[in-house]
Amino acid sequence: MGLDPVVLFFVFGLTAGLLKSELKLPPALYETLSIILLLAIGLHGGVELAEQASWQLLGQAGLVLGLGVALPLLAFAVLRGLRFDRVNAAAVAAHYGSVSAGTFAVVVAYMLAKGIEFESYMPLFVAILEIPAILVGILLAKGIARDTDWGELGREIFLGKSIMLLLGGLIIGAIAGKEGIKPLEPLYTSMFKPVLAFFLLEMGLIASGQLGALKQFGLRLLGFALLMPLLGALVGALLARMMGLSLGGTAMLATLAASASYIAVPAAMRLALPEANPSLSLTASLGITFPFNILIGIPLYLALAERLIAWGL
């Protein structure tokens, strides 16, 4: 199988951006596409969740929450090892502890194209993984400082756009059920890939803009942004095996652990840790890690999941 066409759209956007083409999508379209994707992912998960809800799932959700705390700590340790200062290391670590819903959409499309089954409640894990890293990042930077406005920060985190859309979709899907959702089904069946393709075209353009800043930060950041997704994927995949997820589920949790946020966390960090350099985090997560995961990472994580299962883990 050659490259998935949605990935080619990403490469197209990246190339057009690097060539400094005039091509630009209106910002409102990018927002619209990301809203549709998040809702579609949420709805799909909700429909299946209603049929599979169990106590076991609650335990798994707890473990995933733990993963969300462990990942930023791991990232922070690596960053400090690379001699980044404390505040910037904490801010970047928060990005890498959290997840990218865009990367998740691509891994969903990838699994569907390959015909690999996965646990349909995965979107719930996306929502869970968005939250803890932001808090851990702030604590790593400042400790429990008095001047943090936790109320405002809580609103920013829990009522943020992507969490709202994912949870809203999940709940609507769960209430509506399989029959009720039929008229909306194209959102996550026939419409999903076209929307994802346009979204990735725009992501390619945005990512190319971030790459320009890489010169400024050099090899240390590049090294981190390539090393961290591999470490994260390994941790995520091992946890998934412990939880007894399927092959598809293992590869997906590995992908989630490998991905870095570029929407929810930058917005929260800008307000909570204004002294951190935002372009450091965005260059790493959007300029390097996102393209790496889309182009190379996802097939790699699937191979990792296959290998772990073959070893009987």
Added chain:
Amino acid sequence: MNAHTRTLLTVICEAALEKKLLADLETLGAPGWTLSDARGRGGRGVRSAGWEAEGNIRVEIICARDVAERIATHLQDRYYANFAMVCYLAQVEVLRAEKF
């Protein structure tokens, strides 16, 4: 025409600050404001507004000189160090003094 002199304070900054900034304006007694999206280039490079993390806003406030100075000082103390932000004052003439 009966014109009155007031001060126009223009603030251009990161869109991330919008909520905080508007809350500050309210507390500091701004009588009203006009907000628009903006893009441009400055000390922190090109701010293209191509997507949400690069968004910028421009807030215009017409008010009495002392209110404008109070707001400007507050912004300088609070945000200048860590955020992309400029603000400037100008004298303008308005028709209805009681509005500002």
